[in-house]
Amino acid sequence: MAPGPLIYLDVDGPLIPFGLEPSLYPLFGPSPRDDENPLLGRLDPSHGPRLKALPGELVWATTWLHDANDALAPRLGLPRLPVMDWPEPSDTDEADARIGLHWKTRPLLEHAQNRPFVWVDDEISEIDRDWTSGHHAGPALLHRVDPRHGLTGADYRALGEWLRETRRS
Structure with missing residues (x-):
């Protein structure tokens, strides 16, 4: 059986929303310690089970790099995930x-x-979608998340439907 789809996951925007007045964001759990990123308080732990339920292989695709496993994964109840190591400019x-x-x-x-993949990010554009459709032989969903709100129930439904349909194909 072929490996399942990859799920490339950005952090800032999809998991840690920003862009609204700071007082409008709920604080989930305890406030971050003084030595932690202050935005960690915006990380909703309910994302962990929802991400684990998606039928694919989660991969951090963020500038947080390996810090995502140290700072985010435990708060989300996720195991250590593979991390995209970005090339030098x-x-x-x-x-x-x-x-x-x-x-x-x-x-x-x-x-x-050429494996099927989903890319979840708040900075995806039509240019990225067009380029991907011309350069990637497998199915791909480039899913843009509103950074003011982060991942929502509608996002999870869209991701789950696409991933399940891709696995059936």
Whole structure:
């Protein structure tokens, strides 16, 4: 049986919402310690079970890198997840930026190696979707999350439906 879809997960925006007045965000659990990122208080622990229920392989796709496993995974009740190690900036990145392609797009497609994948991020654009459809042989869902609210029930439903349908195909 072929491996299941990958689920590339960004943190800032999808899991830690931002953009609204800080007082409008609920504080989940205890406040972060002085030596922790103050935004961790915005991390809703209910995301953990919902993420684990998605039929795919979760991968951190964030600038938090391995800190996501140390700071976020325990608060979400997640195991340590694979982490995207981003390449050093290159001339290609500058050319991509000029056309509006997100700097994560190429590395994610290279990592996926034509496996089906979902990319959950708050910075995805139509340019990323178009480029992916022309450069990735497998199914891909680039799911943009509103960074003011983070992942919502509607997002989880859309992700789950796409992942289940992709596994059936």
